Amino acid sequence: MEGARDRTRVDAPLKVAGLAPYADEHVQEGALHLAPVLATVALGRITRIDDEAARAVPGVRLVLTHENAPRIAPTLPTLTVLRRSRVRYRGEIVAAVVADSAEQARYAASLLRVDYAPEQAATRPDPEGEDVRELRRVMAIYPGRYRDGDVDGALAGATHRVEGTYTTPTNHHHPIEPHAVTALWHHGAGRLSGPRTTRLTLWDTNQGVIAPQGVIAGAFGLLPTQVEVVSPYIGGSFGTKGVPHPHTMATVMAAKLLPGHPVKVALTRPQMSAGTGYRPPTTQRVALAADADGRLTAIDHQVYAPVSRVIPWMDPTAGPTLSMYASSTRRTAYRTQDLDIAPGTFMRAPGEYTGMFALETAMDELAHATGVDPVELRLRNEPGADPESGRPWSSRHVTTCLTEGARIFGFEQQRRRRREGEWWIGQGVAAASFPQMSMGPSLARVTFADERYVVSMQASDIGTGARTVLAQIAAQALGVPEDAVDARIGTTDAPAAIIAGGSTGTFGWGSAVVEAAHAFRTEHGEHPEEGATARARTRMPQGVRGVTRMAFGAHFAEVAVSEVSGKVRVRRMYGHFDGGRIMNPRTARSQFIGGMTMGISGALFEESYRDPRFGHVVNGDLAGYHVAAHADVVDLEVGWVGEPDPWMGATGAKGIGEVGIVGVPAAIGNAVFDATGVRLRELPFTPGRVLEAWEAAEGRGA
Ligand code: MOS
Secondary structure, eight states: OOOOOOOOOTTHHHHHTTOSOOGGGSOOTTOEEEEEEEOSSSSEEEEEEEOHHHHTSTTEEEEEETTTSOOOOSOOGGGOOSSSSEEOSTTOEEEEEEESSHHHHHHHHHHOEEEEEEOOOOOOOOTTOTTOEEOSEETTTEESEEEESOHHHHHHTOSEEEEEEEEEOBBOOOOSSOOEEEEEEOTTTTSTTOOTTOOEEEEEOOSOTHHHHHHHHHHTTOOGGGEEEEOSOOOOOTTTTSSOOHHHHHHHHHHHHSTTSOEEEEOOHHHHHHHSOOBOOEEEEEEEEEOTTOOEEEEEEEEEEEEESSSOOOOOTTHHHHHSSOOSOEEEEEEEEEESSOOOOOOSSTTHHHHHHHHHHHHHHHHHHHTOOHHHHHHHTOOSSOTTTOOOBSOOOHHHHHHHHHHHHTOOOOSSOEEETTEEEEEEEEEEEEEOOOOOOOEEEEEEETTEEEEEOSOOOSSSSHHHHHHHHHHHHHTSOGGGEEEEOSBSSSOOOOOSOTTOIIIIIHHHHHHHHHHHHHHHOSSOOTTOEEEEEOOOOTTGGGSBOEEEEEEEEEEEEETTTOOEEEEEEEEEEEOBSOSOHHHHHHHHHHHHHHHHHHHHTOOBOBOTTTOOBSOOSTTTSOOOOGGGOOOEEEEEOOOOOTTSOTTOBOOOTTTTTTTHHHHHHHHHHHHHSOOOOBSSOOHHHHHHHHHHHHHHHO
């Protein structure tokens, strides 16, 4: 397999022209519109629903409540809405109105009167609270408690020691395409007990059609084959579209009561902030100890993050700390607290993003304490094998990322020496890692028709370029020109595949594509007949469980910090990555740059505020939830090692969708320290926080 073939996205012309339909754009004719009604109490019971005024609005077809909603089978706890009178968090869907137009539905929804018997809710996170508890496992695969050696002893006797508390806020994904779904129950749907003639079609936005297909079929007592999901184009996700959310359940329920009518909803930004998941906030305590040469003798990483009582969603925040550096002792632990708030979910590099902010800032503090250059400090603590498991690395080029990155960027710290008027200039570095997980096998099919090859599978292009890259991989494996292959993805009418999650698409789906292409040639030769087809599944090398697979990187940032306003400007950034074989430099560069852009955004702006009384998000739109704009992202460049990883399957590619965001806030914060001597341990670095920290630092220094 070769890599490094530059190709523009095959769907770019359609997207630029506005002709690639997103979920809300497939069905217009005859569609009815749903408007959800969200709970206004954090916890309690619905005592009465008065729908008289709502029903009187012209065009209203249905008021859906727990009293008339179709019964569903047990399903994901997040999706058990409209089942009972119980309210579990403020913003939970408690009713919905369906009308001929979206305006009628929204207006009628505003007139629906819901009375509650509110109960005392726990909505304030408190890391020191009495109800804080420890966790045994995190995200099923990470240890809740990990200990290797006498950490306390090493910290107590250390030559150099740094420790600090690092906090990260709640973040929301806000992909450019909002959550949207259209549901249509075809005739036969009105009969009892889901006969085989029943069919349900969902035009949906998701990271993989298999998720809504399986979940909705299960809830409504259908076979997966009775649920068709159509999702050819997705306008971004970042984790929020990995699993269905309550609005999908409500819409499918409403459509079931209105068979033959497509029922659609597109959530508003505030509705997305209320019930489609988020990155949970963290409070982290990190302590590092080192000998005189800067070699780590202790790493201690304690994580606190609150969880929703609906599902205990916890990111593996200390995950990267298990494997990033060599150290003679190591400890990680997690504590949590149950709150009556909406549940969190995956958000780009869940865990690594928050954890590496703390660890990589602490490493910079250690560099300062020991007087060792921050790149050199990381090189000195490079582990020969995975410190957690003792297993060898499948490949690990952190050293190259750091040294090549520093050279290409021109990394040279200023140590509070460089100023331009009110602006203080500095540079920072941080490393990045992201595990390469096995999310299970995918199937791919290759078909020859009309002198062209079609590779089809349920894969999803959430903006990554997967549609383009999968066709490139197929073309290579078939030995035909790239423009002789089309990828057909984003539909349940294709072989089953895992969702676009965990940065696994290119190597996981890609492996299935290669295997299917090889099977095709074996079965049909070089001159196939029209309609010839073959299929195969993902195949990873024997013994893959004996190695640790991760993508790596190093970020370099140059910032200017205003002593007047406290504003931080990221003047330029460079990232150098170990992403295995790079299949398409153009789409890969976009993935890395996209991750870095999101990292800048998280470092400087993104923060969801909760009302402490009710636990709901109050800045649930893009006026209140700031994301980086063009003017904030000035000069980004990336490079990579490009060495294939023999343990990643036929492509030799590592996943790169997430590693690009990891470590970015630390690199920026470390650059702020280099510029000003002010250490920032709380994200995001807003002007107010910067000035406050600056004043505190100077107050201490005086
Ligand atoms: Mo993505 S956060 O791997 O769904």
